[in-house]
Amino acid sequence: MHDxxxxxxxxxxxxxxxxxxxxxxxxxxxxxxxxxxxxxxxxREIVTLMTLGADPEALVVGYLRxxxxxxxxxxxxxxxxDWEVEAAAVVTRxxxxxxxxxxxxxxxxxxxxxxxxxxxxxxxxxLRPLPTTAIRQSVLYRLLDNLGAYNETYRSAGAVHGCALCxxxxxxxxxxxxxxxxxxxxxxxxxxxxxxxxTDADIFYTTGRLTSEMVLKVAxxxxxxxxxxSGVTQKGVELAERFGVLLxxxxxxxxxxxxxxxxxxxxxxxxxxxxxxxxxx
Amino acid sequence: MHDxxxxxxxxxxxxxxxxxxxxxxxxxxxxxxxxxxxxxxxxREIVTLMTLGADPEALVVGYLRxxxxxxxxxxxxxxxxDWEVEAAAVVTRxxxxxxxxxxxxxxxxxxxxxxxxxxxxxxxxxLRPLPTTAIRQSVLYRLLDNLGAYNETYRSAGAVHGCALCxxxxxxxxxxxxxxxxxxxxxxxxxxxxxxxxTDADIFYTTGRLTSEMVLKVAxxxxxxxxxxSGVTQKGVELAERFGVLLxxxxxxxxxxxxxxxxxxxxxxxxxxxxxxxxxx
Numbered sequence: 282m283h284d285x286x287x288x289x290x291x292x293x294x295x296x297x298x299x300x301x302x303x304x305x306x307x308x309x310x311x312x313x314x315x316x317x318x319x320x321x322x323x324x325r326e327i328v329t330l331m332t333l334g335a336d337p338e339a340l341v342v343g344y345l346r347x348x349x350x351x352x353x354x355x356x357x358x359x360x361x362x363d364w365e366v367e368a369a370a371v372v373t374r375x376x377x378x379x380x381x382x383x384x385x386x387x388x389x390x391x392x393x394x395x396x397x398x399x400x401x402x403x404x405x406x407x408l409r410p411l412p413t414t415a416i417r418q419s420v421l422y423r424l425l426d427n428l429g430a431y432n433e434t435y436r437s438a439g440a441v442h443g444c445a446l447c448x449x450x451x452x453x454x455x456x457x458x459x460x461x462x463x464x465x466x467x468x469x470x471x472x473x474x475x476x477x478x479x480t481d482a483d484i485f486y487t488t489g490r491l492t493s494e495m496v497l498k499v500a501x502x503x504x505x506x507x508x509x510x511s512g513v514t515q516k517g518v519e520l521a522e523r524f525g526v527l528l529x530x531x532x533x534x535x536x537x538x539x540x541x542x543x544x545x546x547x548x549x550x551x552x553x554x555x556x557x558x559x560x561x562x
Numbered sequence: 563m564h565d566x567x568x569x570x571x572x573x574x575x576x577x578x579x580x581x582x583x584x585x586x587x588x589x590x591x592x593x594x595x596x597x598x599x600x601x602x603x604x605x606r607e608i609v610t611l612m613t614l615g616a617d618p619e620a621l622v623v624g625y626l627r628x629x630x631x632x633x634x635x636x637x638x639x640x641x642x643x644d645w646e647v648e649a650a651a652v653v654t655r656x657x658x659x660x661x662x663x664x665x666x667x668x669x670x671x672x673x674x675x676x677x678x679x680x681x682x683x684x685x686x687x688x689l690r691p692l693p694t695t696a697i698r699q700s701v702l703y704r705l706l707d708n709l710g711a712y713n714e715t716y717r718s719a720g721a722v723h724g725c726a727l728c729x730x731x732x733x734x735x736x737x738x739x740x741x742x743x744x745x746x747x748x749x750x751x752x753x754x755x756x757x758x759x760x761t762d763a764d765i766f767y768t769t770g771r772l773t774s775e776m777v778l779k780v781a782x783x784x785x786x787x788x789x790x791x792s793g794v795t796q797k798g799v800e801l802a803e804r805f806g807v808l809l810x811x812x813x814x815x816x817x818x819x820x821x822x823x824x825x826x827x828x829x830x831x832x833x834x835x836x837x838x839x840x841x842x843x
Contacts, residue, residue, distance in 0.1 A: 493612060
């Protein structure tokens with residue numbers, strides 16, 4: 282599958298607009314780009330994704346892959362993104378036999394509605410067993426420190442979510458997008474395009490909330506530890522228990538909450554209590 | 563349409579789980595509920611929504627209404643929510659003639675994928691002209707202060723978005739949900755079920771980002787001022803300009819950024835500059 286790298290189209294992730302602040306002063310403010318990208322699979326319109334556009338080819342492939350519309354990497358023949366017409370044309374040798382059924386299903390998730398895979402996975406009887414990776418508190422802290430160097434778009438423009446594939450404290454890959462799902466799908470797409478049988482990553486980090494579909498996607502990627510700077514929802518916790526994902530929520534600075542599988546977290550760097558920790562806890 | 567109030571099913575918005583904090587101490591933490599609700603319209607499965615479940619009947623009606631699947635309020639005969647089977651059965655006298663076409667379309671928005679209406683509206687040539695409501699800075703500040711009394715679920719559990727219908731500084735209605743769209747649709751559903759021809763609200767507040775589909779939904783509700791404590795995206799600004807929505811982003815405490823239609827904002831309460839305002843701005 283060679284046709285992809287040639288077509289990679291890059292666009293700026295942010296643009297500047299003029300805003301009026303509370304002092305009545307006009308100033309320039311960076312905002313996140315948001316572009317419509319309509320995905321065609323063998324000339325059939327599948328979906329329109331709203332994206333930052335950082336890596337559209339990987340996004341499209343990851344999306345189709347996670348929706349079960351692309352099965353074998355070897356079947357993928359071409360991915361061409363044309364921002365002029367806001368379209369991505371994907372060509373594959375084989376389409377799934379249950380294409381119609383898959384396209385018929387719709388679950389609007391709390392994330393961004395990539396619910397076909399979501400609906401299916403909730404019914405899935407089996408998922409590849411996840412590695413029961415252990416993680417040390419000191420490693421988690423170093424990882425959070427390392428991640429501080431990313432989030433470029435968020436720092437300047439906000440309104441985006443960041444996701445990272447990590448191996449212990451090392452950040453293997455990082456992507457931002459206006460939708461949490463786009464970020465996850467893009468990472469999955471890159472991995473798949475690299476023809477990696479399985480990921481080297483053992484920790485998945487997201488700035489977004491740990492809702493049901495986020496836990497689901499990470500479990501799909503075969504990663505057993507999910508770290509977020511945000512909170513969790515009921516179904517997120519339920520699925521973490523079901524799939525055996527260690528959830529670490531509200532991870533910011535030295536604080537965090539380990540929710541499921543906390544036994545796999547080694548507390549080797551318990552911080553000194555400072556006045557207020559109790560109150561803040 | 564009387565069958566709805568009878569069936570109103572209420573469930574707790576949060577539940578407590580045990581978490582392990584960075585000091586290795588187990589403690590109870592409230593988390594947001596997240597429930598699957600599959601919507602059937604005249605016995606046909608339409609979609610599965612992931613929701614907090616605060617007002618499922620209004621959510622379902624608002625969703626179907628915003629998707630263009632329910633047209634006349636008078637056609638609506640019944641809405642029954644059964645959490646036992648996670649299903650909402652909606653009965654209407656008439657279905658839109660282009661039902662199949664509408665169900666065929668899918669746009670995964672940055673919010674939560676309620677994209678059929680989104681896709682259509684982007685193509686819509688006309689939208690009811692929006693009121694060019696003016697707002698005073700002092701009123702905005704009082705509104706933000708008043709909103710502080712809401713966000714119950716967020717304060718205890720996080721992981722939810724809040725939306726409010728406001729009339730100047732007064733909060734007319736407020737709802738939280740795990741998805742931004744669910745919150746907007748629920749407010750729209752309540753309004754529609756109340757058979758209100760048009761809303762009394764002139765300001766819409768959301769804790770969420772001002773992405774394309776949020777601006778779209780608010781324009782659909784006939785409200786001309788959109789206030790958010792978060793940032794904006796490119797398409798959000800584009801649509802605000804197109805529909806004439808005054809966008810006020812990053813509204814928190816005394817700070818904000820007026821983005822489009824700032825001429826309609828009267829700066830009658832410019833705060834005293836404090837050291838650091840520049841740096842923070």
